[in-house]
Amino acid sequence: MSNRTFTMIKPDATAAGNTGKIIDKIIEAGFSIKAMKWTKLSLADAQKFYEVHAERPFYGELCEYMSSAPIVAAILEKDNAVESFRKLIGATDPTKAEPGTIRAMFATSIAANAVHGSDSDENAAIEGSFFFAGRELA
Ligand code: UDP
Ligand code: MG
Numbered sequence: 196m197s198n199r200t201f202t203m204i205k206p207d208a209t210a211a212g213n214t215g216k217i218i219d220k221i222i223e224a225g226f227s228i229k230a231m232k233w234t235k236l237s238l239a240d241a242q243k244f245y246e247v248h249a250e251r252p253f254y255g256e257l258c259e260y261m262s263s264a265p266i267v268a269a270i271l272e273k274d275n276a277v278e279s280f281r282k283l284i285g286a287t288d289p290t291k292a293e294p295g296t297i298r299a300m301f302a303t304s305i306a307a308n309a310v311h312g313s314d315s316d317e318n319a320a321i322e323g324s325f326f327f328a329g330r331e332l333a
Contacts, residue, residue, distance in 0.1 A: 197316035199229065200276040201323040202284075206264035207307035209233075214267055217310065220297055224283050226271040230327045236262045244325060253306065260306055268326040277319055280312045 204217050222228070236244070241261040248254050273279055285296025289308055292299040302308035313319035 197319065198272050198274055198276050199316075199323065200271050200273075200280045200319045201311075201313045201326075202269050202271060202280065203311040204267040204269075205307065205309055205311060206260060206262075206266060207303050208301055208309040209266060210264045211301075211303075213301050213309070217297055217301060218267075220283070220300075221269075221271065224273075224279075226273045226276070226280065229270040229272050229333060230323070230331045231267065231269040232326065232331075233265055233267050234326075235265045238262045244322070256306060270323045270327060270332060277313055277316055281314070284310050284312045 202221070204214055208214065208217060218228075238258055241258040242249075245254065245257055245261070248257065271280060283297060285292030285298040287298075287308060288305045289298045289302035292302070297310050298308050301310075313322055
Protein backbone atom coordinates (compact mmCIF):
# COMPACT_ATOMS: atom_id res chain seq x y z
CA MET A 196 0.00 0.00 0.00
CA SER A 197 1.39 3.35 -1.06
CA ASN A 198 0.62 6.79 0.31
CA ARG A 199 0.67 8.63 -3.02
CA THR A 200 -1.74 9.09 -5.87
CA PHE A 201 -1.95 11.22 -9.00
CA THR A 202 -4.83 13.44 -10.10
CA MET A 203 -5.80 15.79 -12.88
CA ILE A 204 -8.48 18.43 -12.72
CA LYS A 205 -9.90 17.96 -16.21
CA PRO A 206 -10.72 20.53 -18.94
CA ASP A 207 -14.44 20.80 -18.13
CA ALA A 208 -13.65 21.71 -14.52
CA THR A 209 -10.85 24.21 -15.20
CA ALA A 210 -12.99 25.86 -17.93
CA ALA A 211 -15.98 26.13 -15.59
CA GLY A 212 -13.91 27.86 -12.91
CA ASN A 213 -14.13 24.94 -10.47
CA THR A 214 -10.38 24.45 -9.93
CA GLY A 215 -10.25 26.22 -6.56
CA LYS A 216 -13.35 24.46 -5.21
CA ILE A 217 -11.97 21.06 -6.21
CA ILE A 218 -8.57 21.76 -4.62
CA ASP A 219 -10.40 22.82 -1.42
CA LYS A 220 -12.28 19.48 -1.36
CA ILE A 221 -9.03 17.58 -1.82
CA ILE A 222 -7.30 19.42 1.04
CA GLU A 223 -10.38 19.16 3.31
CA ALA A 224 -10.32 15.39 2.73
CA GLY A 225 -6.85 15.25 4.26
CA PHE A 226 -4.61 14.98 1.19
CA SER A 227 -1.39 16.95 1.12
CA ILE A 228 -0.15 18.32 -2.18
CA LYS A 229 3.34 17.08 -3.09
CA ALA A 230 3.43 18.66 -6.57
CA MET A 231 0.99 20.65 -8.70
CA LYS A 232 0.96 22.35 -12.11
CA TRP A 233 -1.46 24.14 -14.45
CA THR A 234 -0.74 23.00 -18.01
CA LYS A 235 -2.37 22.03 -21.28
CA LEU A 236 -2.00 18.63 -22.94
CA SER A 237 -1.32 18.35 -26.65
CA LEU A 238 -3.32 15.67 -28.46
CA ALA A 239 -0.17 13.52 -28.50
CA ASP A 240 0.27 13.99 -24.73
CA ALA A 241 -3.30 12.85 -24.09
CA GLN A 242 -2.89 9.85 -26.41
CA LYS A 243 0.24 8.83 -24.51
CA PHE A 244 -1.29 9.36 -21.06
CA TYR A 245 -4.38 7.28 -21.94
CA GLU A 246 -2.49 4.65 -23.97
CA VAL A 247 -3.99 1.87 -21.79
CA HIS A 248 -7.43 2.83 -23.15
CA ALA A 249 -6.34 2.86 -26.83
CA GLU A 250 -8.62 -0.05 -27.73
CA ARG A 251 -11.69 1.36 -25.98
CA PRO A 252 -14.39 3.00 -28.15
CA PHE A 253 -14.19 6.35 -26.35
CA TYR A 254 -10.37 6.74 -26.72
CA GLY A 255 -10.45 9.23 -29.64
CA GLU A 256 -13.03 11.50 -28.03
CA LEU A 257 -11.33 11.21 -24.64
CA CYS A 258 -7.99 12.39 -26.08
CA GLU A 259 -9.65 15.28 -27.98
CA TYR A 260 -11.46 16.34 -24.82
CA MET A 261 -8.41 16.05 -22.55
CA SER A 262 -6.43 18.33 -24.88
CA SER A 263 -9.26 20.86 -25.37
CA ALA A 264 -8.45 23.18 -22.44
CA PRO A 265 -5.98 23.42 -19.53
CA ILE A 266 -5.72 20.80 -16.81
CA VAL A 267 -4.19 20.81 -13.33
CA ALA A 268 -1.92 17.86 -12.60
CA ALA A 269 -1.00 16.96 -9.02
CA ILE A 270 0.67 14.34 -6.85
CA LEU A 271 -1.19 13.86 -3.56
CA GLU A 272 -0.22 12.15 -0.32
CA LYS A 273 -2.40 10.46 2.30
CA ASP A 274 -2.54 7.00 3.91
CA ASN A 275 -4.01 4.54 1.40
CA ALA A 276 -4.03 7.40 -1.12
CA VAL A 277 -5.20 5.59 -4.27
CA GLU A 278 -8.29 4.00 -2.72
CA SER A 279 -9.09 6.98 -0.52
CA PHE A 280 -8.94 9.37 -3.50
CA ARG A 281 -11.13 7.10 -5.67
CA LYS A 282 -13.73 7.28 -2.88
CA LEU A 283 -13.49 11.07 -2.76
CA ILE A 284 -14.03 11.45 -6.53
CA GLY A 285 -16.84 8.88 -6.93
CA ALA A 286 -17.87 6.70 -9.87
CA THR A 287 -16.71 7.40 -13.44
CA ASP A 288 -20.32 8.11 -14.45
CA PRO A 289 -21.43 11.12 -12.36
CA THR A 290 -25.05 9.91 -12.35
CA LYS A 291 -23.77 6.90 -10.36
CA ALA A 292 -21.39 8.86 -8.11
CA GLU A 293 -22.26 9.10 -4.40
CA PRO A 294 -23.64 12.49 -3.31
CA GLY A 295 -20.88 14.74 -2.01
CA THR A 296 -18.17 13.19 -4.18
CA ILE A 297 -16.22 15.50 -6.49
CA ARG A 298 -17.72 13.95 -9.62
CA ALA A 299 -21.27 14.13 -8.23
CA MET A 300 -20.69 17.84 -7.52
CA PHE A 301 -18.72 18.96 -10.58
CA ALA A 302 -18.83 16.44 -13.46
CA THR A 303 -21.04 17.18 -16.43
CA SER A 304 -20.94 13.75 -18.18
CA ILE A 305 -19.19 10.35 -18.12
CA ALA A 306 -16.46 11.83 -20.34
CA ALA A 307 -16.25 15.31 -18.84
CA ASN A 308 -16.11 14.03 -15.28
CA ALA A 309 -14.08 16.79 -13.62
CA VAL A 310 -11.16 14.76 -12.24
CA HIS A 311 -8.82 11.86 -12.86
CA GLY A 312 -7.64 9.56 -10.08
CA SER A 313 -5.05 6.79 -10.45
CA ASP A 314 -6.42 3.24 -10.16
CA SER A 315 -3.34 1.56 -8.61
CA ASP A 316 -0.09 2.36 -6.84
CA GLU A 317 1.82 1.32 -9.95
CA ASN A 318 -0.19 3.63 -12.22
CA ALA A 319 0.03 6.47 -9.69
CA ALA A 320 3.83 6.31 -9.95
CA ILE A 321 3.79 6.08 -13.77
CA GLU A 322 1.28 8.95 -14.13
CA GLY A 323 3.07 11.16 -11.60
CA SER A 324 6.36 10.81 -13.44
CA PHE A 325 4.62 11.60 -16.77
CA PHE A 326 4.11 15.15 -15.43
CA PHE A 327 6.73 15.76 -12.73
CA ALA A 328 10.48 15.46 -12.30
CA GLY A 329 11.68 14.40 -8.85
CA ARG A 330 12.86 17.99 -8.30
CA GLU A 331 9.25 19.23 -8.46
CA LEU A 332 8.05 17.29 -5.40
CA ALA A 333 7.86 19.31 -2.21
N1 UDP B 1 -14.65 7.65 -20.29
C1 UDP B 1 -15.58 7.97 -21.28
N2 UDP B 1 -16.58 7.07 -21.55
C2 UDP B 1 -16.72 5.90 -20.88
C3 UDP B 1 -15.77 5.57 -19.88
C4 UDP B 1 -14.76 6.48 -19.61
O1 UDP B 1 -15.48 9.03 -21.89
O2 UDP B 1 -17.66 5.13 -21.17
C5 UDP B 1 -13.56 8.61 -19.99
C6 UDP B 1 -13.78 9.35 -18.66
O3 UDP B 1 -13.26 10.66 -18.80
C7 UDP B 1 -12.93 8.51 -17.72
C8 UDP B 1 -11.74 8.14 -18.61
O4 UDP B 1 -12.32 7.91 -19.88
O5 UDP B 1 -12.59 9.23 -16.55
C9 UDP B 1 -10.94 6.94 -18.17
O6 UDP B 1 -11.84 5.83 -18.01
P1 UDP B 1 -11.72 4.87 -16.75
O7 UDP B 1 -12.58 3.68 -17.04
O8 UDP B 1 -10.29 4.66 -16.41
O9 UDP B 1 -12.47 5.72 -15.59
P2 UDP B 1 -11.87 6.43 -14.30
O10 UDP B 1 -10.72 5.59 -13.80
O11 UDP B 1 -11.45 7.83 -14.71
O12 UDP B 1 -13.02 6.48 -13.31
MG1 MG C 1 -9.04 4.96 -14.78
